[in-house]
Amino acid sequence: RKEVEQDPGPFNVPEGATVAFNCTYSNSASQSFFWYRQDCRKEPKLLMSVYSSGNEDGRFTAQLNRASQYISLLIRDSKLSDSATYLCVVILPPTGGFKTIFGAGTRLFVKA
Amino acid sequence: SQTIHQWPATLVQPVGSPLSLECTVEGTSNPNLYWYRQAAGRGLQLLFYSVGIGQISSEVPQNLSASRPQDRQFILSSKKLLLSDSGFYLCARGQGGYEQYFGPGTRLTVT
Numbered sequence: 001r002k003e004v005e006q007d008p009g010p011f012n013v014p015e016g017a018t019v020a021f022n023c024t025y026s027n028s029a030s031q032s033f034f035w036y037r038q039d040c041r042k043e044p045k046l047l048m049s050v051y052s053s054g055n056e057d058g059r060f061t062a063q064l065n066r067a068s069q070y071i072s073l074l075i076r077d078s079k080l081s082d083s084a085t086y087l088c089v090v091i092l093p094p095t096g097g098f099k100t101i102f103g104a105g106t107r108l109f110v111k112a
Numbered sequence: 113s114q115t116i117h118q119w120p121a122t123l124v125q126p127v128g129s130p131l132s133l134e135c136t137v138e139g140t141s142n143p144n145l146y147w148y149r150q151a152a153g154r155g156l157q158l159l160f161y162s163v164g165i166g167q168i169s170s171e172v173p174q175n176l177s178a179s180r181p182q183d184r185q186f187i188l189s190s191k192k193l194l195l196s197d198s199g200f201y202l203c204a205r206g207q208g209g210y211e212q213y214f215g216p217g218t219r220l221t222v223t
Contacts, residue, residue: 034211043202043214044156087156091210100146100212104155 001026003101004090010107017078021106023088024070032091033064035073037084038105044087047073078110114139116215118203124221131176131190133218135203138184143205145186146212147178150200162186198222 006023013019025033033050048055050062050071061074075082088103115138125131137143147159158171160178168178175194179187186203198221206212 032210041200041219043217046211046213049211089211100158100206102148102156102158 003027004088004103006086006088006103006106008104008106010109012109012111013078014111015078015080017110018074018076019078019108020075021073021086021088021108022070023072023103024068025088025090025101026069027090027092028066028069029093030069030090031093033062033071034089034091035060035062035071036087036089036102038087039084044102047086075108078108080110080112083108083110114205114213116203116205116213118201118215118218120218121216122219122221124223125193126223127195128192131188131193131197131220133188133201133203133220135186135188135215136184137186137205140184140205142183144207145180146204146206147186147188148202148204148214150202152199156202160188193222195222 004025011019035047036044037047038044048057048062050064052064055062059076063072085105085107087105090101092099117136119134144163146161148156149159150156160168160170162168162180165180165183176190201218201220203215204212
C-alpha cells in the first residue's frame with residue numbers, strides 16, 4: 001500500500017460545480033497534513049493546511065479524519081482558474097528528520 | 113520575504129555529462145532544505161534533505177549527490193547523467209514538521 005494515495009482523476013467539472021478530493025494515508029502516526037496546488041509545468045504551491053477541526057478558506061474546505069486516515073478537499077463554485085493538479089501531503093514524525101510524503105496528485109479540469 | 117532561487121530554469125544535457133543545480137534561499141536562516149524530482153506525469157520524489165550546513169540525508173540511492181556548503185545554499189550534482197535523470201527538479205525550504213515552500217524548479221532533459 002502506498003503511503004499516500006489519491007484518485008488520479010482527471011475530474012472534469014463545469015463552472016460552478018462542487019468537487020471533492022479524497023486522500024488516504026497509511027501511517028497512523030502522521031502528524032501534519034496539507035493540500036498543494038500545482039499548475040502545469042510550475043512548482044507546487046501551498047493551498048491550505050488541514051486540521052482535525054476542519055479548515056475553510058473562501059470556497060475551499062479541508063477536513064481530516066484521523067480515525068479513517070483520510071483527508072479531503074472540497075471546492076465550491078468551481079472557477080476556470082481552479083484547473084490544476086491538487087496534491088495531498090502528509091508529514092511523518094521525525095526519525096532522524098521529518099519525512100514529507102506527497103501524493104501523486106488529482107487533476108482537475110473546470111470547463112465553461 | 114522568503115524567496116527561493118533556482119537556476120538554470122531549463123537544461124538539456126547529454127547522457128554521461130555532469131550536472132550541477134543550485135538553490136539559494138533568502139529571508140530566512142537555518143532552514144531545512146529539500147531536493148525533489150518530478151518525472152513527467154508523476155508525483156514528487158524526495159531525493160535529499162538537509163537540516164544544516166554539511167548535513168545531508170539521502171532518501172533514494174542513485175547517481176545524484178547533494179551538498180550544503182552554506183546555510184542558504186543547496187546544490188544537487190551528478191558526475192554522469194542517465195536518461196532516467198530527466199525531470200523537473202524542485203528545491204524547497206521548510207521548518208521541522210511544517211509546510212514547505214518551493215522554488216521555481218529546473219526542467220532537465222537528458223538526451
